[in-house]
Amino acid sequence: MAVDLNINGKRQSVDVDPSTPLLWVLRDNLGMTGTKYGCGIAQCGACTVHIDGVATRSCQVPAQAAANKQITTIEGLSKDNNHPLQKVWIEGNVAQCGYCQSGMLMAAAALLKKNPNPTDADIDAQVSNICRCGTYPRVRAAIHKAAKMAKA
Template sequence: MNTNLSINGQRHSLDIEPETPLLWVLRDELGLTGTKFGCGVASCGACTVEVDGVATRSCVMPIMALEGKSIRTIEAEPDRITAALQAAWIEQQVPQCGYCQSGMIMAAASLLRAKPRPTDADIDTNISNICRCGTYQRIRAGIHLAAAQLNGASA
């Protein structure tokens, strides 16, 4: 089946089975390997991308549900929010192994689009991604730092 997808601002026409998960289209068909495979059941969040600005687990999202939607991966040109998050991640030394970080940044970007000034409770509720290294305090600090910078406050 021919499917048209908008990924990182580029149109892609793919002849692929409609139930194929987005993760495998990104990695195997388009070579966008920044989105990681973790669990395959939408639990860990390593595969998180944004679909129309909403954090979405790509390992269980069939491409047939994505026609006409805008998909953004970690490889996208950084916008204001993802650039602030990436800078905050470096400043706060968030990653250890780094495997979950692309999904974590995409989930954090989605949160900041919806809630520009998230509380700790907002972060805990909305960032359900798993970090096997346990850097949750640094992740929270990074999100708060990015939010402060985006909102013109000194961190």
């Protein structure tokens, strides 16, 4: 069955069982592997994308439910690593293995969009992704830095 998806501003029709999680449609059907599989039960956040601007764990969204909504993935965060978060992420040597970081960045980007000047408590509440390498202190510092950059 065809499902119409609008991903990073591009409309495409995918022939897929409509109950397939958006995560796997992105990864296997469309080859957009920046969005990661970590747990499959909305615990870890590695699969975070934006759906109509809201950070969403794509492993729990059937493709059908995302049809005709605005989906943004890590590949759509910027054209050339020029999103403020991507810049501070590189400068701050934030990532270690990097596997969770697309989800982390997407959660942080959604937070900054809604709340350009988040407190530590805001970050704690909105960026609940799991990172096994322990990059949290640098993630927090980078979000604050990006917020400051946007204000300057």
